Every structure is written in C-alpha cells, then in structure tokens.
Amino acid sequence: MRVFTTKAGAVAGRPSERDPGITALRGIPYAAPPFGADRFRAPRPAAPWDGVRTCAAYGPIAPQSAQLPGAPAWSPGDEDVLSLNVWTPGDSGDALPVLVWVHGGAYVFGSSAQPDFDGTVLAGRGLVVVTLNYRLGFEGFGHVPSAGADGVCPDNRGLLDQIAALEWVRDNIAAFGGDADRVTVAGQSSGATSVACLMAMDGARGLFRRAIVHSAVNACASLDSAARTTAEVAAEAGVSATYAGLVSTSPKALVDASDRVAEACRRDPGSGRRHYDPAIYGPVAGGHTLPLDPLTACAAGAARAVDLMxxxxxxxxxxxxxxxxxxxxxxxxxxxxxxxxxxxxxxxxxxxxxxxxxxxxxxxxxxxxxxxxxxxxxxxxxxxxxxxxxxxxxxxxxxxxxxxxxxxxxxxxxxxxxxxxxxxxxxxxxxxxxxxxxxxxxxxxxxxxxxxxxxxxxxxxxxxxxxxxxxxxxxxxxxxxxxxxxxxxxxxxxxxxxxxxxx
Missing domain, CATH: 3.40.50.1820 (Alpha/Beta hydrolase fold, catalytic domain)
Known part of the structure; x- marks a missing residue:
C-alpha cells in the first residue's frame, strides 16, 4: 500500500489488479456531499481528515435509476457522491501528463466505476489517470429558481462539479507524480459535450491544456426549455416548481419523476423531438455559468488555446x-x-x-x-x-x-x-x-x-x-x-x- 499526501489529508492506494506496477486509488472526495444545506448549490471543498484514508473502493455514485453491468447502483441515502479515482505509475517529484475522464450517460446515468473506464492501461502508457463522479439528472442539470438573495442555485451544477474536480487536480496531482501544467480532459457522449462546455466556461479557464472529445452530443438546453422541464418534473413529483418545492423532494422522487416525464415522451409520437430519444436534461446555455453553447463558443474562439482531439x-x-x-x-x-x-x-x-x-x-x-x-x-x-x-x-x-x-x-x-x-x-x-x-x-x-x-x-x-x-x-x-x-x-x-x- 502506497501513501500520498493531498491538501485534505493522506490517502493510501493499492496495486492495480490489472498491473501491479500501477497504483490505484478509488473514492477520494474532491468536494463535500452536495445535499442537505448544500443541495442544488455550487460544490464546496471536501472536509479534511486526520490519519490515512484507505482508498480501495469506488465512492457512491450520483442519484440515478440506471443499473449498469459491472458498476454499482445508486442507493437512496448515498450522499458523498463527489469523488474521484487516480491511477498512477509515478511518485511525487515526477511530472507525468495527466488525463481526466468525464463519463457519459445522457446526463442522467453512469459513473466512474464502469469497468471500461479502468485507468490502468493508460497509466501504463505514462499518464496519471483521473476519473470522477459528478451530479446527474435534476440534481446536476435541472433548473432551480433562486432560493433568495443569499441562496442562488446555479444552473449546470454537474459542470461545476467537474470544474471542482479539475481544481482538485491542479492542487493535488503533483503528489501522485502528475504535472498540473499538462492536464488533458476527456469525455464521451454527454461527457464529451461536458468537456466542450468546459472549454467555453470562464470557470474552467487554465485548468487544462488539451481536450479529447468522443461523440459529442448535440443537446444544450435554453433557459426557457430548462424552465419548462423543471415545471414538468415538479408537476410529476407533486410539488411546486420553486426552490422550496424542489428542495423538499427527495433525490429519489426527482429521479422517478424525471423517468416518468421521459417515458411519457417516449410513448407519445406527438411529443415532438423528445419522442425519438427522451433525454430531458443537458447543459443550460445562455446563463451565467455557460453563456454560449459550446459549438458557438468554439466558433467565436473561446477555446483557441486548447488543443483538441x-x-x-x-x-x-x-x-x-x-x-x-x-x-x-x-x-x-x-x-x-x-x-x-x-x-x-x-x-x-x-x-x-x-x-x-x-x-x-x-x-x-x-x-x-x-x-x-x-x-x-x-x-x-x-x-x-x-x-x-x-x-x-x-x-x-x-x-x-x-x-x-x-x-x-x-x-x-x-x-x-x-x-x-x-x-x-x-x-x-x-x-x-x-x-x-x-x-x-x-x-x-x-x-x-x-x-x-x-x-x-x-x-x-x-x-x-x-x-x-x-x-x-x-x-x-x-x-x-x-x-x-x-x-x-x-x-x-x-x-x-x-x-x-x-x-
């Protein structure tokens, strides 16, 4: 078991099951649990700990109804969902390039614990590999009306979680042998569009040098369409489409309500575009966190300094x-x-x-x-x-x-x-x-x-x-x-x- 020191505390990893020359650490918290008083809010730093934290198992996954082969299911009550995993061939003092992976799943399912996202082989190529969980569905991408002057609930909380993970990488990856000045962020499907959004967001500026985008999905919500989705999901959950109504509803109830809204579209050929593939959430473009959709932003040169594949x-x-x-x-x-x-x-x-x-x-x-x-x-x-x-x-x-x-x-x-x-x-x-x-x-x-x-x-x-x-x-x-x-x-x-x- 190898021990690494992060700003929040020491973490211990074990040799990867696929290659004993690679150390794997799973379930490192990069932000505080986004529930209770922090629900629907921007992510906050994880609380520090004493002693050495053993990081042998993936952390809990974000609220969702999917049960994917080989990956854990979400259990109501799981709250410490903002964690990441590291595979490293190096030691502190090395300066290896870093690859940060953002999983896909239509913004409503998936996790870093899926077997095909194991970072061992890529780490064997000389990378420090980081994979992460982030908020999904309504928790991560639902539009929540303001809770008042001192309690704004930003859109795109899932993207803000990804930025928080990249900030963790900036502050801690050197301890694992990574070079914080050579970070590549990669993703597929909704994870790819997340990466494209990060390229366009001021909050992510300078946190990565390169981006890998596989099968980016053409789907960003407008402010109006996001508000309509909130109204539909709230009605299905039996609450008002307000902060008070939504925060009083359990994560499971919002997952179930979202599934029912999507299924109704699937069954109704008259529901328009949603009938063909009822993915009801996506990054909300046009507001403070994401002023432009990523295609428009890239065309305007917002990310010209980022190498893109x-x-x-x-x-x-x-x-x-x-x-x-x-x-x-x-x-x-x-x-x-x-x-x-x-x-x-x-x-x-x-x-x-x-x-x-x-x-x-x-x-x-x-x-x-x-x-x-x-x-x-x-x-x-x-x-x-x-x-x-x-x-x-x-x-x-x-x-x-x-x-x-x-x-x-x-x-x-x-x-x-x-x-x-x-x-x-x-x-x-x-x-x-x-x-x-x-x-x-x-x-x-x-x-x-x-x-x-x-x-x-x-x-x-x-x-x-x-x-x-x-x-x-x-x-x-x-x-x-x-x-x-x-x-x-x-x-x-x-x-x-x-x-x-x-x-």
Whole structure:
C-alpha cells in the first residue's frame, strides 16, 4: 500500500489488479456531499481528515435509476457522491501528463466505476489517470429558481462539479507524480459535450491544456426549455416548481419523476423531438455559468488555446436502437414526421436514401439521427475550433465485428474500451461483439498510444486539420481501412445546415 499526501489529508492506494506496477486509488472526495444545506448549490471543498484514508473502493455514485453491468447502483441515502479515482505509475517529484475522464450517460446515468473506464492501461502508457463522479439528472442539470438573495442555485451544477474536480487536480496531482501544467480532459457522449462546455466556461479557464472529445452530443438546453422541464418534473413529483418545492423532494422522487416525464415522451409520437430519444436534461446555455453553447463558443474562439482531439463512430445510433432506447421508425410517414420535428429538409433525407439505397426506412432514420446528434455535430465542433485558430485533430471509428450471432456496428460507445485498453473485460463484450482478437488488441494499442501521446505533447500521430480540411484518422482493425466513404454522408449537411438541439 502506497501513501500520498493531498491538501485534505493522506490517502493510501493499492496495486492495480490489472498491473501491479500501477497504483490505484478509488473514492477520494474532491468536494463535500452536495445535499442537505448544500443541495442544488455550487460544490464546496471536501472536509479534511486526520490519519490515512484507505482508498480501495469506488465512492457512491450520483442519484440515478440506471443499473449498469459491472458498476454499482445508486442507493437512496448515498450522499458523498463527489469523488474521484487516480491511477498512477509515478511518485511525487515526477511530472507525468495527466488525463481526466468525464463519463457519459445522457446526463442522467453512469459513473466512474464502469469497468471500461479502468485507468490502468493508460497509466501504463505514462499518464496519471483521473476519473470522477459528478451530479446527474435534476440534481446536476435541472433548473432551480433562486432560493433568495443569499441562496442562488446555479444552473449546470454537474459542470461545476467537474470544474471542482479539475481544481482538485491542479492542487493535488503533483503528489501522485502528475504535472498540473499538462492536464488533458476527456469525455464521451454527454461527457464529451461536458468537456466542450468546459472549454467555453470562464470557470474552467487554465485548468487544462488539451481536450479529447468522443461523440459529442448535440443537446444544450435554453433557459426557457430548462424552465419548462423543471415545471414538468415538479408537476410529476407533486410539488411546486420553486426552490422550496424542489428542495423538499427527495433525490429519489426527482429521479422517478424525471423517468416518468421521459417515458411519457417516449410513448407519445406527438411529443415532438423528445419522442425519438427522451433525454430531458443537458447543459443550460445562455446563463451565467455557460453563456454560449459550446459549438458557438468554439466558433467565436473561446477555446483557441486548447488543443483538441475529436472522434466519433460512424454508426452511432445503432447502439441506442439495440438497447431499445429510441423510437422505432418503420414507415415513410413516421420518417417524414421525424424530419419535420427536427426541421430537416427533404433533400437531406433523399440524399441519405441515395447513399444507402438498400437501407430500410428504420436504418435511414438511425443514420440521420446518429449524424444529427453525434457525428456531424462532433465534426463541426472540430472544424469550428480550427477556423477560430485552434489546433485540432479529427478521427472516425469504423471498426465492425460479426460476433455473438449478430453484426456489431461501429456504434456509440464501442470506441471507448479500445481507447482505455479494457477490451478483455466481459462487461464490454456486448459493445465490441464478443471477446477481442489479435487485431482488436493491436487497434487498442494504437488508440491508447494516440491518447497518451496527445496528452503528453499535443501530437497523437497524425496531422492537424486545416480550415480547408485535412486528414482524418480512421480507427479500424486494418491500418489500411478505407474510411473515406463516410465523407459522402457529410456533404448533404453542408447544404442543409445543422439544427442545434435542446432537450
């Protein structure tokens, strides 16, 4: 057992189960429990402790209803949910690059304890790896009216938690052998959009040098849409949409009410955009904590000093279909309603038909929706950063697998076990199509090396984008994979434009 000294007290870690040369510390509090008098407030520093705190187990996860394979479930009464984990190959006095991971989960589920986020392999590449929990759902992203002049409840509390974790890294990571001047913050899906928001937030300025964004989701709430969601959730919970009403309601009651609001949208084709994938929370753009959505902010140059690496999978939405979390679109009438709900012009839909003439109506829907929510948005984020003067790399994950009796596409989340090097964990086999082969391990080695090199120097191994375009790294089990055919699916969007979506 190794002991490290943080500003709040000493912590003890143990050798990682995957590699005894890496020390793992789990469940280190980076902020105080955000409940009681601190509920709906900005995070406060964690209380110091005496003696040595043994950090062998992940901390409690944020309130949620999801129960993910291999990860702990939330239990009502768990309050010390703002914790982080560290994997380090170093000692105090080293100056290793640091990678901080923000998990995804539609802003309502997930945690740093998911098996595919184990930091051992990346730490073995010479990084200090930090993963963290943050407030989710209404606790983290619900709009709460002011509690009065001395009790403002900020929007985007989940993002403020992430900033608090980055501040902890700034103040403490040297004790673990990390270099606070070489911090890369990374995330996937809602975690990726969180990272993009951090790039745009004054409160996060100077806390990281580089950012890795995988499959950023096109979803930021406006002040008005966030207030409407609060009204819906409060009504479902049977309380007033006021601070007094909301704070009197238990976290579980708000989780349950949020689930009921989302499920009602899922069942109602007339509920508009929420019907197709009822994610009702997202960062609230337009207020004090986040004045602009991240795409607009990056285009304005708000983050030009941050090196950016963007990746997306090319068949994002097929995962959401496989797990039953999106609408089934089987008829031309349903597809036309989808296009109308999202204000997608008819030529865009017809262009996708031309590019995939054998595809079913449902597959056309999945391709369009995946690009609208993830692929095109991620690519535009990279391009906006370049045009504003930022240094950017762009990649696409195209690896597919025929396994487990069915084809596994290059879908949402499939790239992350490769980037973390956690392919052998049974819990990720659904994502990647069964046990990995030699070519999969070789792809994982290339991806983990790219992440480590980018965190260390800003160069993952391929040239930067330019305002006129540039090379896109294709991640596949063949190093000679032809991923260029996916460029064709971008062309129709250049004419159609990209609607920015609100939950």
């Amino acid at each position: 963007v990746c997306h999978t090319v068949e994002e939405y097929w995962l959401l279909d496989a797990v039953g979390s999106c609408a089934k679109i089987a008829t031309e009438e349903q597809l036309a309603l989808f296009a109308s709900d999202f204000q997608l012009p008819e030529p865009l839909v017809e262009a996708y038909r031309g590019l995939a003439p054998e595809a079913s109506v449902h597959d056309i829907f999945l391709a369009l929706y995946g690009d609208l929510l993830f692929g095109e948005y991620s690519s535009r984020l990279a391009e906006a950063h370049v045009r504003a003067g930022g240094r950017t790399r762009l990649a696409r994950f195209v690896r597919r697998q025929d396994g487990c009796g069915r084809p596994v596409r290059a879908w949402h989340c499939a790239d992350i076990p490769f980037a973390f090097g956690t392919l052998d964990d049974d819990y990720v086999h659904f994502l990647i199509g069964g046990p990995p082969g030699a070519a999969d391990h070789e792809l994982a080695a290339r991806m983990t090396r790219a992440w480590a090199d980018f965190a260390a120097s800003g160069d993952p191994g391929w040239p930067q984008l330019t305002p006129a375009g540039g090379p896109v790294r294709i991640w596949d089990t063949s190093t000679e994979a032809a991923g260029g055919r996916w460029d064709a699916f971008r062309e129709p969007w250049r004419t159609a434009g990209l609607p920015l979506l609100a939950p």
